[in-house]
Amino acid sequence: MRYLCLVIVDPDRVRDLTEAEHRALTAESLAYDASLAARGKLVAAHALDEPPTATTIRVRKGETFYTDGPFAELKEHVGGFILIDVADRAEALAVAAAIPMARYGSIELREVRILG
Numbered sequence: 001m002r003y004l005c006l007v008i009v010d011p012d013r014v015r016d017l018t019e020a021e022h023r024a025l026t027a028e029s030l031a032y033d034a035s036l037a038a039r040g041k042l043v044a045a046h047a048l049d050e051p052p053t054a055t056t057i058r059v060r061k062g063e064t065f066y067t068d069g070p071f072a073e074l075k076e077h078v079g080g081f082i083l084i085d086v087a088d089r090a091e092a093l094a095v096a097a098a099i100p101m102a103r104y105g106s107i108e109l110r111e112v113r114i115l116g
Contacts, residue, residue, distance in 0.1 A: 002043065002085050002112035003092040009079030009105040017104075028100045036084065041095060043083040051077045076105055083112070 017025065036042035056067045082099065086092045089111070096107045 001088060001092070002083060003089075003096075004110050004112055005082040005084060005092075005096045005099060006078055006108040006110070007047075007080040007082065007099065007101045007105065008076050008108055009101065010076050012075075013104045025100060025104070032098065032100055033082065036082070036095065041084050041086055043085050045080070045082040047080040048078060079105070 014022075033042060033045045036045075052069060054069055056069065058065045058067075079101065082095075084092060084095050086095060092109055092111075096102070096109045099107050101107070
């Protein structure tokens with residue numbers, strides 16, 4: 001079963017980290033991804049650029065609209081994702097709970113639907 005772990009970041013908490021703490025968190029996150037890969041649980045994992053670099057696209061009545069910036073003003077934002085392949089929801093919950101960034105925001109866990 002595949003699950004998407006959306007890494008929701010609280011920028012205020014991350015901004016308060018020292019440079020050394022930020023480097024340690026990055027190293028811990030990369031090591032966790034590597035451990036998932038070594039166990040055959042990782043499909044993909046990536047950090048995302050900051051919300052101001054986003055473009056929001058809407059199509060309404062055949063017309064396409066592009067807006068610079070994120071969809072909405074939020075305190076927290078999606079900072080990355082980890083796509084995992086696990087046996088069941090219990091394992092997915094355990095994997096998500098161990099994501100280091102959960103200490104600086106939250107992880108939204110969603111099962112990937114296979115259509116067709």
